Amino acid sequence: MPDAASSENASRPPHAPVDHPAIARGRVGVLLVNLGTPDGTDYWSMRRYLSEFLSDRRVIELHPLLWQPILQGPILTFRPSKSGEAYKKVWMEEGSPLLVYTRRQAERLAERIGSENLIVDFAMNYGNPSIASKIEALKDKGCEKIAVIALYPQYSATTTASVYDRTFRALGKMRWQPAVRTAAQFVDMPDYINALAGSISDHIAGLDFVPERVLMSYHGVPKAYLDKGDPYHCQCHKTTRLVAEALGWDSGFAMTTFQSRFGPTEWLQPYTDKTLEALPGEGVKKLVVVSPAFISDCLETLEEIAMEGRDTFMEAGGTHFSVAPCLNDSDRAIDVLEALARRELAGWV
Ligand SMILES: C=CC1=C(C)c2cc3[nH]c(cc4nc(cc5[nH]c(cc1n2)c(C)c5CCC(=O)O)C(CCC(=O)O)=C4C)c(C)c3C=C
Numbered sequence: 001m002p003d004a005a006s007s008e009n010a011s012r013p014p015h016a017p018v019d020h021p022a023i024a025r026g027r028v029g030v031l032l033v034n035l036g037t038p039d040g041t042d043y044w045s046m047r048r049y050l051s052e053f054l055s056d057r058r059v060i061e062l063h064p065l066l067w068q069p070i071l072q073g074p075i076l077t078f079r080p081s082k083s084g085e086a087y088k089k090v091w092m093e094e095g096s097p098l099l100v101y102t103r104r105q106a107e108r109l110a111e112r113i114g115s116e117n118l119i120v121d122f123a124m125n126y127g128n129p130s131i132a133s134k135i136e137a138l139k140d141k142g143c144e145k146i147a148v149i150a151l152y153p154q155y156s157a158t159t160t161a162s163v164y165d166r167t168f169r170a171l172g173k174m175r176w177q178p179a180v181r182t183a184a185q186f187v188d189m190p191d192y193i194n195a196l197a198g199s200i201s202d203h204i205a206g207l208d209f210v211p212e213r214v215l216m217s218y219h220g221v222p223k224a225y226l227d228k229g230d231p232y233h234c235q236c237h238k239t240t241r242l243v244a245e246a247l248g249w250d251s252g253f254a255m256t257t258f259q260s261r262f263g264p265t266e267w268l269q270p271y272t273d274k275t276l277e278a279l280p281g282e283g284v285k286k287l288v289v290v291s292p293a294f295i296s297d298c299l300e301t302l303e304e305i306a307m308e309g310r311d312t313f314m315e316a317g318g319t320h321f322s323v324a325p326c327l328n329d330s331d332r333a334i335d336v337l338e339a340l341a342r343r344e345l346a347g348w349v
């Protein structure tokens with residue numbers, strides 16, 4: 001990520017008196033945005049992050065008068081410590097895995113496509129660095145046009161729409177707004193499907209067992225959101241179908257399940273944890289799990305699937321269990337991001 005000082009592209013217009021503000025202009029920005037993650041695993045960092053995340057009305061649609069007392073009371077009293085313990089198990093030297101991989105993706109994409117006039121950076125929807133701070137920073141560096149790319153292959157109002165809501169909320173506070181493009185989902189972009197298929201196939205080829213099934217486990221959302229029209233469910237099924245077609249798998253070899261249930265209501269089914277518990281009893285003892293809703297490994301893959309999920313499957317009688325890594329900062333990931341960025345930048349650079 002070039003960190004050119006804004007002054008580099010800033011100058012006083014020719015007509016201007018000496019006290020006229022300098023104006024930075026002529027650049028284009030690409031802002032990669034992922035979900036967000038806590039700054040640390042301690043109680044207050046976790047509480048701040050969970051409070052921001054779970055106060056988002058795209059995520060929890062209950063009216064705030066009903067929801068906030070529950071959130072600020074029991075949930076934010078107990079969940080920060082419990083989730084903090086889970087984060088501690090996966091925390092990397094440089095920080096939370098989601099932040100580390102997203103930062104590396106932005107750095108590597110900048111090496112590929114960045115230039116004096118094309119600046120690549122990243123932000124987080126919840127926590128730091130915020131979308132608003134990065135849009136301001138890009139504008140200060142002279143970006144008059146910014147392509148904002150939510151790093152979710154499948155569209156959901158809870159994720160994709162939330163990123164773009166916050167983008168427009170940030171623009172709403174700016175006197176001189178940059179032009180902004182928001183990227184559509186990339187569920188059926190051949191570059192994404194091929195990258196996913198290639199990485200799964202390489203992972204399986206490197207195993208010392210032959211899996212009897214591949215479980216494609218996606219983060220869930222409440223079933224009510226599907227009923228109200230959220231396309232996420234269909235796009236998850238589409239991902240599984242396209243990967244299975246790309247790899248020539250028999251129908252039924254890849255299964256679609258949904259993980260990370262939150263709260264007492266029904267979420268998208270079948271549930272990943274229940275499936276992991278049931279599969280050995282149905283004769284499936286050798287399993288590979290993939291998480292295609294996540295571009296980067298995070299708590300939900302490294303702890304919930306690779307640790308808790310493994311225990312569930314093995315305790316139920318499984319004999320072989322392996323988790324394919326997310327695309328992270330691999331060459332394949334950067335190929336996908338480059339294709340996405342070029343798609344969104346068409347006509348701008
Ligand atoms: C496809 C991506 C995601 C969807 C859809 C999604 C929906 C969703 N999530 C929650 C509640 C929580 N999710 C949490 C962590 C988390 N969620 C995603 C992605 C999606 N969420 C990621 C990448 C992560 C991990 C972030 C990281 O730092 O590694 C958490 C926090 C952890 C915990 O306390 O369990 C919560 C809470 C809801 C309610 C929801 C849809 C309504």
Ligand SMILES: [Fe+2]
Pocket residue numbers: 219260
């Ligand atoms: Fe989530």
Ligand SMILES: [Fe+2]
Pocket residue numbers: 233234235237
């Ligand atoms: Fe569907």
